[in-house]
Amino acid sequence: MPNAKTDLLSLPPDEAEAALAEHFEARGQPSYRVRQVLTWMFEECVATIAEMTNLPAAERDALDAAFSFLEPTADTVSRSSDGTVKHLWRLADGELVESVLIPTPDRLTLCVSSQAGCAMGCTFCATGWAGFQRQLTAGEIVSQYRASRRWALDHGYGRISNIVYMGMGEPLSNREALHPSLTLLNRGYGVGARRITVSTVGVVPGILELAEREEQFRLAVSLHAPESELRSQLIPLEKRHSLEELMAALVQFDRAGGRRITFEYAMIRGINDAPHLAPQLADLASSLNAFVNLIPYNPIPYQDWKASRGQRIEEFRSVLEARGVSVAVRVPRGRDIDAACGQLRASRMASDSPPMPDSGKRLEAASAYAGKDPAETDLTNPGKRPE
Numbered sequence: 001m002p003n004a005k006t007d008l009l010s011l012p013p014d015e016a017e018a019a020l021a022e023h024f025e026a027r028g029q030p031s032y033r034v035r036q037v038l039t040w041m042f043e044e045c046v047a048t049i050a051e052m053t054n055l056p057a058a059e060r061d062a063l064d065a066a067f068s069f070l071e072p073t074a075d076t077v078s079r080s081s082d083g084t085v086k087h088l089w090r091l092a093d094g095e096l097v098e099s100v101l102i103p104t105p106d107r108l109t110l111c112v113s114s115q116a117g118c119a120m121g122c123t124f125c126a127t128g129w130a131g132f133q134r135q136l137t138a139g140e141i142v143s144q145y146r147a148s149r150r151w152a153l154d155h156g157y158g159r160i161s162n163i164v165y166m167g168m169g170e171p172l173s174n175r176e177a178l179h180p181s182l183t184l185l186n187r188g189y190g191v192g193a194r195r196i197t198v199s200t201v202g203v204v205p206g207i208l209e210l211a212e213r214e215e216q217f218r219l220a221v222s223l224h225a226p227e228s229e230l231r232s233q234l235i236p237l238e239k240r241h242s243l244e245e246l247m248a249a250l251v252q253f254d255r256a257g258g259r260r261i262t263f264e265y266a267m268i269r270g271i272n273d274a275p276h277l278a279p280q281l282a283d284l285a286s287s288l289n290a291f292v293n294l295i296p297y298n299p300i301p302y303q304d305w306k307a308s309r310g311q312r313i314e315e316f317r318s319v320l321e322a323r324g325v326s327v328a329v330r331v332p333r334g335r336d337i338d339a340a341c342g343q344l345r346a347s348r349m350a351s352d353s354p355p356m357p358d359s360g361k362r363l364e365a366a367s368a369y370a371g372k373d374p375a376e377t378d379l380t381n382p383g384k385r386p387e
């Protein structure tokens, strides 16, 4: 948890510069000390103030006394056979959050968490099942990048080129930390705004706020259903911000300039992959010229949904393409290390805690809406803990 000291890693670059200038001036130090510290922070990405070796020892001690500079410690590092790397980070107060490095031939993407847990309760998501613990600070978001950047360079993965806020939590429900963290990553650490994607399940006020930023941060929307009623069974937030309201906000985001929206659609067998949903999804996407990612569902602890069959996913792709929508089927990454959002943490919790309350109710509701045979999708034992 943040302590009484100013958290240096949470301050956007101009605020960090001002705070450091005041600190060194009060100590009678030359003004170039500010630049020295900023270089260690943003360019060298050191983990501790002690590593700022061109500062006199007394100045490092004084900085340490005035500012906190807390990075998480790696609780677990899991490497997939496909190169995906998941870190389970332990924060200063013991909370656990995840980040994932995803290498592809042309980029290295880091997926960061914005909250410890999540209050949104999406029925398909491991993080949603485990509930909300607390908001992360901007420094705790950014330090996932800092620590992952060092890890990637030390292990031959190269530089992180892209960042997605798709880990644990709903970033637009933590806008107090999200906005400074975006500024830090972009202006402090030099990650291009178009290489940073904020993912949301549809927090409309947050989308409108993001639209007002002058930088071209990208937006991904977890759609997962093109009909409000079905969507509300998967994403409880739909009851507060309906699909209609969400689409209106996305039109505003689109008009604000030059940023293509991505729709994420996790394909769950017998739940949201009925053939009649594909043209509806295509209509929503084409109205915004949005890109669609079809994602074979990644099973999670506590419930037994399965990914749609490959043939059904291809049918969805064909319908979308035939209607002029740009679409990709995302290849699942890191399945052998539980790399989907919240899974590693959920697996840990599943091994030492009881099933979540209401788990059966949520599954039955979604199943009933989809009008399918529970046996077909293994919903006969909802909420069962994995063996």
Ligand code: SF4
Residues within 6 Å of the ligand: 118, 119, 120, 121, 122, 125, 126, 127, 128, 129, 167, 168, 169, 170, 201, 222, 341
């Ligand atoms: S999908 Fe995102 S918003 Fe929904 S419960 Fe999971 S982390 Fe939260």
